[in-house]
Amino acid sequence: MFISPMLLETASGPFSHDNYIFEPKIDGHRLLFSQEDGRIRLYTRHETECTKQYPELLAPFDDDILLDGEVACTDPETGLVDFENVMTRFQAKKEQRIRQLMGISPVTYVVFDILRYKGQDLRKLPLMRRKEILNSITMPNPHFGVLPFVEGAGEALFEQMEARKLEGMVGKRKNSLYMSRRSKSWQKVINWTYAEVIITGYRKDEFGWLTAVPNESGVLRPAGIVEYATQTARKEFFAKSRTLVIGEDKNFVYVEPVIKVKVKIRNWYKSGMLRSPAFVEFVV
Missing domain, CATH: 3.30.470.30 (DNA ligase/mRNA capping enzyme)
Structure with missing residues (x-):
């Protein structure tokens, strides 16, 4: 039953x-x-x-x-x-x-x-x-x-x-x-964990920010997709990102990695990816 x-x-x-x-x-x-x-x-x-x-x-x-x-x-x-x-x-x-x-x-x-x-x-x-x-x-x-x-x-x-x-x-x-x-x-x-990540792009068809974090050598590596953010934050991001576009493909638009955000997550996956990331604030 x-x-x-x-x-x-x-x-x-x-x-x-x-x-x-x-x-x-x-x-x-x-x-x-x-x-x-x-x-x-x-x-x-x-x-x-x-x-x-x-x-x-x-x-x-x-x-x-x-x-x-x-x-x-x-x-x-x-x-x-x-x-x-x-x-x-x-x-x-x-x-x-x-x-x-x-x-x-x-x-x-x-x-x-x-x-x-x-x-x-x-x-x-x-x-x-x-x-x-x-x-x-x-x-x-x-x-x-x-x-x-x-x-x-x-x-x-x-x-x-x-x-x-x-x-x-x-x-x-x-x-x-x-x-x-x-x-x-x-x-x-x-019991949220918090992390700072850099936005490297966004989805074309539905909301989602591509994120990255520096590895031990300081080189950026992918960290997952932020799928939760307020409408105000989304508008602020797109206003900032208009002049930062550096390329695109079928699914994503890529931007210069300069916009940093704070996210809350359940934890980190063993693969180094964020688990259930949600936007908290922009890091200035």
Whole structure:
């Protein structure tokens, strides 16, 4: 069974509130675990089935159940959650490759909600009651874990997330019902990383700034495409770039590498590219 998951609004910053619980934000991908009539199926938030990608999660519970959580991998060297590793697991299709990756990058399913259990729909119960039910259930193997939370002290938790270089936190109203849409009852606060990059061009057909950063020798290398910027910033850039054009091809217009911007990112990919860069300000 698939149910469209409840989605997060974005909070303006870390906050604390007695009516909220706060959870670490796990840097993996959303996963719904469905066991119906004894059959296990795994789904992404977009209803893409990924059952075969995660054999270590095909362990049965004592009864039919529908869980919501994140599937994640941990880097064995740093001990940190590694988004790229779980994406490698998700994209693997061949059974031999999947089995190989199980040994290299085993996954953990971090469960934070329960939607159905023993034939009962639990979505109209308040969050704290659902948490009680979830915590009363025995997980089927060590690849499953229940996400911890704190009550009220969101800012203190976020400081811990920053210190440990984790993705951020999620605040949830204690009495929130589970709704299959985006809701202010659940809010995320991202622990952004910031970087300065140089714009080297832009897309012709849709918005996107090509960026670069200097390598160890001072030579510019590509760093990815900024796809998020305010309309004011876009207009300012195009006004500045009119006299800086140095060439073009089918997809891009290239400019002299003189316009520098500050961007916020989730982190750096191992390839040296920016992950989800968004414009913050021009650097003068």
